Amino acid sequence: MSEVDWLSHLLQIITVTGQLEVRCVYGAPWRVAWDRAAANEIPYHVIVKGRAILEDPETRTARELVSGDIVLLPHGAAHVLHDGSGQTPIGTHESRNSAGWTLSENDGQGEQLDLLCGRFFIAPPHDRLIRNYLPTNLVARAMEHHRQDGIESASNQLVSLVGLMRTESSGDRAGGRAVLNALSSALFTLVLRAASESEKAPEGLLALAGHPRLAPAIAAMFADPTRSWKLPDLADLCGMSRATFMRHFQDKLGCSALDLLTDLRMSLAANELKKPAVSTEAVAETVGYQSVSAFRRVFAERMGMTPGEWRRLAHNRE
Numbered sequence: 001m002s003e004v005d006w007l008s009h010l011l012q013i014i015t016v017t018g019q020l021e022v023r024c025v026y027g028a029p030w031r032v033a034w035d036r037a038a039a040n041e042i043p044y045h046v047i048v049k050g051r052a053i054l055e056d057p058e059t060r061t062a063r064e065l066v067s068g069d070i071v072l073l074p075h076g077a078a079h080v081l082h083d084g085s086g087q088t089p090i091g092t093h094e095s096r097n098s099a100g101w102t103l104s105e106n107d108g109q110g111e112q113l114d115l116l117c118g119r120f121f122i123a124p125p126h127d128r129l130i131r132n133y134l135p136t137n138l139v140a141r142a143m144e145h146h147r148q149d150g151i152e153s154a155s156n157q158l159v160s161l162v163g164l165m166r167t168e169s170s171g172d173r174a175g176g177r178a179v180l181n182a183l184s185s186a187l188f189t190l191v192l193r194a195a196s197e198s199e200k201a202p203e204g205l206l207a208l209a210g211h212p213r214l215a216p217a218i219a220a221m222f223a224d225p226t227r228s229w230k231l232p233d234l235a236d237l238c239g240m241s242r243a244t245f246m247r248h249f250q251d252k253l254g255c256s257a258l259d260l261l262t263d264l265r266m267s268l269a270a271n272e273l274k275k276p277a278v279s280t281e282a283v284a285e286t287v288g289y290q291s292v293s294a295f296r297r298v299f300a301e302r303m304g305m306t307p308g309e310w311r312r313l314a315h316n317r318e
Helices: 006-013 127-133 154-170 176-197 205-209 215-223 231-237 242-253 257-273 280-286 292-303 307-317
Strands: 016-027 031-034 041-049 051-056 061-066 069-072 079-082 092-096 102-106 112-122 138-141
Touching: 006 176, 006 215, 006 257, 016 154, 016 176, 041 051, 041 061, 041 154, 041 176, 051 112, 061 069, 069 176, 112 154, 112 176, 127 257, 138 154, 138 176, 154 176, 176 205, 205 215, 205 242, 215 231, 215 257, 231 242, 231 257, 242 257, 257 280, 257 292, 257 307, 280 292, 280 307, 292 307
Parallel strands: 016 102
Antiparallel strands: 016 112, 031 079, 041 069, 041 112, 051 061, 051 079, 069 138, 092 102
Protein backbone atom coordinates (compact mmCIF):
# COMPACT_ATOMS: atom_id res chain seq x y z
CA MET A 1 0.00 0.00 0.00
CA SER A 2 1.38 3.43 -0.91
CA GLU A 3 2.16 5.74 2.01
CA VAL A 4 0.17 8.47 0.26
CA ASP A 5 -2.92 6.25 -0.03
CA TRP A 6 -4.82 7.85 2.86
CA LEU A 7 -8.14 6.29 1.79
CA SER A 8 -6.89 2.70 2.02
CA HIS A 9 -5.37 3.47 5.42
CA LEU A 10 -8.72 4.89 6.57
CA LEU A 11 -10.60 1.81 5.33
CA GLN A 12 -8.17 -0.45 7.19
CA ILE A 13 -9.29 1.24 10.42
CA ILE A 14 -12.99 1.44 9.50
CA THR A 15 -14.93 -1.55 8.18
CA VAL A 16 -17.59 -0.48 5.66
CA THR A 17 -20.01 -2.92 4.05
CA GLY A 18 -22.76 -2.13 1.56
CA GLN A 19 -26.18 -3.46 0.66
CA LEU A 20 -28.53 -2.73 -2.23
CA GLU A 21 -32.07 -2.59 -0.86
CA VAL A 22 -34.47 -1.14 -3.47
CA ARG A 23 -34.50 -0.61 -7.21
CA CYS A 24 -37.10 2.02 -8.14
CA VAL A 25 -38.45 2.03 -11.70
CA TYR A 26 -40.91 4.93 -11.89
CA GLY A 27 -42.65 7.21 -14.31
CA ALA A 28 -43.45 10.75 -13.11
CA PRO A 29 -45.07 11.83 -10.88
CA TRP A 30 -43.35 9.95 -8.03
CA ARG A 31 -42.04 10.70 -4.54
CA VAL A 32 -40.10 8.64 -1.96
CA ALA A 33 -39.22 9.65 1.63
CA TRP A 34 -36.58 8.17 3.94
CA ASP A 35 -36.47 8.56 7.72
CA ARG A 36 -33.26 9.39 9.55
CA ALA A 37 -30.82 6.47 9.32
CA ALA A 38 -29.39 4.65 12.34
CA ALA A 39 -26.07 5.93 13.71
CA ASN A 40 -23.93 3.38 11.86
CA GLU A 41 -25.77 3.60 8.50
CA ILE A 42 -25.18 5.79 5.45
CA PRO A 43 -27.97 5.79 2.82
CA TYR A 44 -26.96 5.95 -0.85
CA HIS A 45 -28.80 6.47 -4.13
CA VAL A 46 -27.63 5.91 -7.71
CA ILE A 47 -29.50 7.65 -10.55
CA VAL A 48 -29.06 5.06 -13.30
CA LYS A 49 -31.44 6.85 -15.68
CA GLY A 50 -33.58 9.99 -15.49
CA ARG A 51 -33.42 12.72 -12.86
CA ALA A 52 -34.56 13.40 -9.31
CA ILE A 53 -34.80 16.25 -6.83
CA LEU A 54 -33.09 15.54 -3.49
CA GLU A 55 -34.64 17.48 -0.60
CA ASP A 56 -33.26 17.79 2.92
CA PRO A 57 -36.15 18.84 5.17
CA GLU A 58 -33.79 19.89 8.01
CA THR A 59 -31.72 22.34 5.96
CA ARG A 60 -34.60 23.08 3.57
CA THR A 61 -32.28 22.63 0.62
CA ALA A 62 -33.01 20.98 -2.74
CA ARG A 63 -30.60 19.67 -5.35
CA GLU A 64 -31.21 18.21 -8.79
CA LEU A 65 -29.62 14.84 -9.49
CA VAL A 66 -29.24 13.57 -13.05
CA SER A 67 -28.36 10.29 -14.75
CA GLY A 68 -25.00 9.07 -13.44
CA ASP A 69 -25.19 10.93 -10.11
CA ILE A 70 -24.46 8.99 -6.93
CA VAL A 71 -25.41 10.56 -3.61
CA LEU A 72 -24.25 9.48 -0.15
CA LEU A 73 -25.71 10.91 3.06
CA PRO A 74 -22.87 10.38 5.59
CA HIS A 75 -24.82 12.02 8.45
CA GLY A 76 -27.84 9.78 7.79
CA ALA A 77 -30.21 12.74 7.43
CA ALA A 78 -33.91 12.22 6.69
CA HIS A 79 -34.51 13.10 3.04
CA VAL A 80 -36.96 13.02 0.14
CA LEU A 81 -36.52 12.22 -3.54
CA HIS A 82 -39.18 13.29 -6.06
CA ASP A 83 -39.66 14.14 -9.73
CA GLY A 84 -40.03 17.88 -9.15
CA SER A 85 -43.48 18.24 -10.74
CA GLY A 86 -45.32 18.92 -7.47
CA GLN A 87 -48.12 16.57 -8.63
CA THR A 88 -49.63 13.85 -6.44
CA PRO A 89 -47.36 10.80 -6.78
CA ILE A 90 -48.73 7.64 -8.36
CA GLY A 91 -49.02 4.59 -6.09
CA THR A 92 -46.27 1.99 -6.23
CA HIS A 93 -46.24 -1.81 -6.15
CA GLU A 94 -43.34 -3.85 -4.75
CA SER A 95 -41.95 -7.31 -5.37
CA ARG A 96 -39.18 -8.99 -3.39
CA ASN A 97 -36.23 -10.42 -5.31
CA SER A 98 -34.57 -13.67 -4.23
CA ALA A 99 -31.30 -11.72 -4.00
CA GLY A 100 -32.79 -9.83 -1.05
CA TRP A 101 -33.64 -6.47 -2.58
CA THR A 102 -37.05 -5.03 -3.53
CA LEU A 103 -38.23 -3.87 -6.95
CA SER A 104 -40.57 -0.88 -6.58
CA GLU A 105 -42.55 0.20 -9.66
CA ASN A 106 -45.42 2.48 -10.59
CA ASP A 107 -47.53 2.91 -13.71
CA GLY A 108 -46.55 6.54 -14.32
CA GLN A 109 -46.31 7.59 -17.96
CA GLY A 110 -44.18 10.69 -17.33
CA GLU A 111 -40.38 11.02 -17.38
CA GLN A 112 -38.84 7.66 -16.52
CA LEU A 113 -36.54 7.02 -13.56
CA ASP A 114 -34.27 4.05 -12.78
CA LEU A 115 -32.90 4.40 -9.25
CA LEU A 116 -30.81 2.10 -7.04
CA CYS A 117 -31.07 2.68 -3.27
CA GLY A 118 -29.12 1.05 -0.48
CA ARG A 119 -27.13 1.56 2.70
CA PHE A 120 -23.56 1.35 3.86
CA PHE A 121 -22.94 -0.05 7.34
CA ILE A 122 -20.02 1.16 9.44
CA ALA A 123 -18.83 -0.92 12.37
CA PRO A 124 -19.22 1.15 15.58
CA PRO A 125 -17.75 3.31 16.97
CA HIS A 126 -16.29 4.45 13.64
CA ASP A 127 -19.50 6.06 12.43
CA ARG A 128 -18.49 9.13 14.46
CA LEU A 129 -15.25 9.41 12.45
CA ILE A 130 -17.26 9.44 9.21
CA ARG A 131 -19.88 11.88 10.46
CA ASN A 132 -17.30 14.26 11.91
CA TYR A 133 -15.22 14.47 8.76
CA LEU A 134 -17.55 14.01 5.79
CA PRO A 135 -20.21 16.47 4.55
CA THR A 136 -23.97 16.08 5.12
CA ASN A 137 -24.40 14.86 1.56
CA LEU A 138 -21.84 13.88 -1.00
CA VAL A 139 -22.53 13.69 -4.74
CA ALA A 140 -20.23 12.06 -7.27
CA ARG A 141 -20.91 11.67 -10.96
CA ALA A 142 -20.32 8.54 -13.04
CA MET A 143 -19.19 9.98 -16.37
CA GLU A 144 -16.78 9.27 -19.19
CA HIS A 145 -13.75 11.36 -18.33
CA HIS A 146 -10.06 10.59 -18.86
CA ARG A 147 -7.26 12.29 -16.97
CA GLN A 148 -4.33 13.80 -18.84
CA ASP A 149 -1.87 11.36 -17.20
CA GLY A 150 -3.63 8.46 -18.93
CA ILE A 151 -4.92 6.97 -15.66
CA GLU A 152 -8.63 6.23 -15.67
CA SER A 153 -10.50 8.72 -13.49
CA ALA A 154 -12.67 7.64 -10.56
CA SER A 155 -15.76 9.08 -12.27
CA ASN A 156 -15.00 6.87 -15.28
CA GLN A 157 -14.57 3.82 -13.03
CA LEU A 158 -17.97 4.62 -11.48
CA VAL A 159 -19.57 4.27 -14.94
CA SER A 160 -18.37 0.66 -15.09
CA LEU A 161 -19.38 -0.03 -11.48
CA VAL A 162 -22.90 1.39 -11.87
CA GLY A 163 -23.29 -0.59 -15.10
CA LEU A 164 -22.42 -3.79 -13.24
CA MET A 165 -24.85 -2.95 -10.43
CA ARG A 166 -27.63 -2.35 -12.93
CA THR A 167 -26.91 -5.61 -14.74
CA GLU A 168 -26.89 -7.61 -11.50
CA SER A 169 -30.11 -5.98 -10.28
CA SER A 170 -31.84 -6.68 -13.63
CA GLY A 171 -31.42 -10.44 -13.41
CA ASP A 172 -31.87 -13.17 -10.83
CA ARG A 173 -28.61 -15.07 -11.12
CA ALA A 174 -26.64 -17.28 -8.74
CA GLY A 175 -24.58 -15.18 -6.34
CA GLY A 176 -26.43 -11.99 -7.26
CA ARG A 177 -26.85 -10.83 -3.68
CA ALA A 178 -23.16 -11.35 -2.84
CA VAL A 179 -22.06 -9.57 -6.03
CA LEU A 180 -24.35 -6.58 -5.41
CA ASN A 181 -23.20 -6.22 -1.80
CA ALA A 182 -19.54 -6.39 -2.87
CA LEU A 183 -20.18 -3.78 -5.57
CA SER A 184 -21.93 -1.58 -2.98
CA SER A 185 -18.86 -1.69 -0.75
CA ALA A 186 -16.64 -0.72 -3.69
CA LEU A 187 -19.08 2.10 -4.49
CA PHE A 188 -18.32 3.75 -1.12
CA THR A 189 -14.59 3.85 -1.80
CA LEU A 190 -14.93 5.02 -5.41
CA VAL A 191 -17.34 7.83 -4.49
CA LEU A 192 -14.86 9.11 -1.87
CA ARG A 193 -12.04 8.83 -4.42
CA ALA A 194 -14.06 10.67 -7.07
CA ALA A 195 -15.00 13.44 -4.62
CA SER A 196 -11.39 13.97 -3.51
CA GLU A 197 -10.24 14.04 -7.17
CA SER A 198 -12.87 16.55 -8.28
CA GLU A 199 -11.84 20.15 -8.92
CA LYS A 200 -14.17 21.37 -6.19
CA ALA A 201 -13.87 18.82 -3.39
CA PRO A 202 -16.57 19.13 -0.70
CA GLU A 203 -15.72 20.36 2.78
CA GLY A 204 -14.08 18.17 5.40
CA LEU A 205 -11.55 15.41 4.96
CA LEU A 206 -12.06 15.13 1.19
CA ALA A 207 -11.25 18.80 0.67
CA LEU A 208 -8.14 18.32 2.80
CA ALA A 209 -6.96 15.20 0.95
CA GLY A 210 -7.56 16.94 -2.39
CA HIS A 211 -5.59 20.04 -1.35
CA PRO A 212 -2.19 19.75 -3.05
CA ARG A 213 -0.28 21.51 -0.27
CA LEU A 214 -1.99 19.81 2.70
CA ALA A 215 -2.17 16.29 1.23
CA PRO A 216 1.35 15.28 2.46
CA ALA A 217 0.33 15.84 6.09
CA ILE A 218 -2.90 13.86 5.66
CA ALA A 219 -1.02 10.99 4.00
CA ALA A 220 1.59 10.93 6.79
CA MET A 221 -0.98 10.95 9.61
CA PHE A 222 -3.08 8.19 8.07
CA ALA A 223 -0.02 6.07 7.25
CA ASP A 224 1.35 6.28 10.82
CA PRO A 225 -1.21 7.74 13.27
CA THR A 226 0.57 6.34 16.33
CA ARG A 227 3.74 8.36 15.68
CA SER A 228 4.20 11.30 18.05
CA TRP A 229 3.55 13.92 15.37
CA LYS A 230 4.21 17.55 16.29
CA LEU A 231 2.70 20.47 14.40
CA PRO A 232 6.11 21.70 13.13
CA ASP A 233 6.78 18.21 11.64
CA LEU A 234 3.48 18.22 9.75
CA ALA A 235 3.96 21.83 8.64
CA ASP A 236 7.44 20.97 7.29
CA LEU A 237 5.98 18.13 5.21
CA CYS A 238 3.70 20.69 3.55
CA GLY A 239 6.41 23.32 3.14
CA MET A 240 4.52 25.76 5.38
CA SER A 241 5.13 27.65 8.56
CA ARG A 242 3.39 26.25 11.65
CA ALA A 243 0.92 29.16 11.74
CA THR A 244 0.06 28.89 8.01
CA PHE A 245 -0.39 25.13 8.27
CA MET A 246 -2.70 25.45 11.29
CA ARG A 247 -4.80 28.12 9.57
CA HIS A 248 -5.21 26.17 6.29
CA PHE A 249 -6.00 22.94 8.15
CA GLN A 250 -8.60 24.60 10.37
CA ASP A 251 -10.19 26.34 7.35
CA LYS A 252 -10.58 23.09 5.41
CA LEU A 253 -11.52 20.69 8.21
CA GLY A 254 -13.02 22.88 10.94
CA CYS A 255 -10.68 21.39 13.54
CA SER A 256 -6.95 21.02 14.16
CA ALA A 257 -4.55 18.38 12.85
CA LEU A 258 -4.12 17.10 16.40
CA ASP A 259 -7.91 16.66 16.73
CA LEU A 260 -7.94 14.47 13.62
CA LEU A 261 -4.90 12.54 14.85
CA THR A 262 -6.58 11.89 18.21
CA ASP A 263 -9.75 10.63 16.51
CA LEU A 264 -7.71 8.25 14.33
CA ARG A 265 -5.90 6.93 17.40
CA MET A 266 -9.14 6.37 19.31
CA SER A 267 -10.60 4.44 16.38
CA LEU A 268 -7.48 2.26 16.28
CA ALA A 269 -7.76 1.80 20.04
CA ALA A 270 -11.41 0.74 19.72
CA ASN A 271 -10.32 -2.00 17.30
CA GLU A 272 -7.53 -3.17 19.62
CA LEU A 273 -9.81 -3.22 22.67
CA LYS A 274 -11.97 -5.86 20.97
CA LYS A 275 -9.09 -8.33 21.44
CA PRO A 276 -9.63 -10.00 24.86
CA ALA A 277 -5.96 -10.89 25.37
CA VAL A 278 -4.68 -7.30 24.90
CA SER A 279 -4.59 -5.17 28.07
CA THR A 280 -5.69 -1.53 28.16
CA GLU A 281 -2.08 -0.58 29.01
CA ALA A 282 -0.85 -2.37 25.87
CA VAL A 283 -3.53 -0.67 23.75
CA ALA A 284 -2.54 2.75 25.13
CA GLU A 285 1.09 2.12 24.17
CA THR A 286 0.16 0.74 20.74
CA VAL A 287 -1.73 3.92 19.80
CA GLY A 288 1.00 6.28 20.99
CA TYR A 289 0.30 7.03 24.67
CA GLN A 290 2.99 6.67 27.33
CA SER A 291 0.45 7.27 30.11
CA VAL A 292 -2.49 4.85 30.43
CA SER A 293 -4.42 7.39 32.54
CA ALA A 294 -4.06 10.01 29.76
CA PHE A 295 -5.27 7.42 27.23
CA ARG A 296 -8.28 6.51 29.39
CA ARG A 297 -9.22 10.18 29.78
CA VAL A 298 -8.99 10.95 26.04
CA PHE A 299 -10.84 7.76 25.07
CA ALA A 300 -13.71 8.61 27.45
CA GLU A 301 -13.88 12.20 26.12
CA ARG A 302 -14.01 11.10 22.47
CA MET A 303 -16.04 7.89 22.72
CA GLY A 304 -18.41 8.76 25.58
CA MET A 305 -17.40 5.68 27.58
CA THR A 306 -14.31 4.23 29.24
CA PRO A 307 -12.06 1.69 27.44
CA GLY A 308 -13.40 -1.02 29.77
CA GLU A 309 -17.03 -0.12 29.00
CA TRP A 310 -16.31 -0.17 25.25
CA ARG A 311 -14.55 -3.54 25.56
CA ARG A 312 -17.58 -5.06 27.35
CA LEU A 313 -20.01 -3.50 24.85
CA ALA A 314 -18.02 -4.81 21.87
CA HIS A 315 -17.77 -8.28 23.47
CA ASN A 316 -21.54 -8.41 24.10
CA ARG A 317 -22.27 -7.22 20.54
CA GLU A 318 -20.13 -9.99 19.07
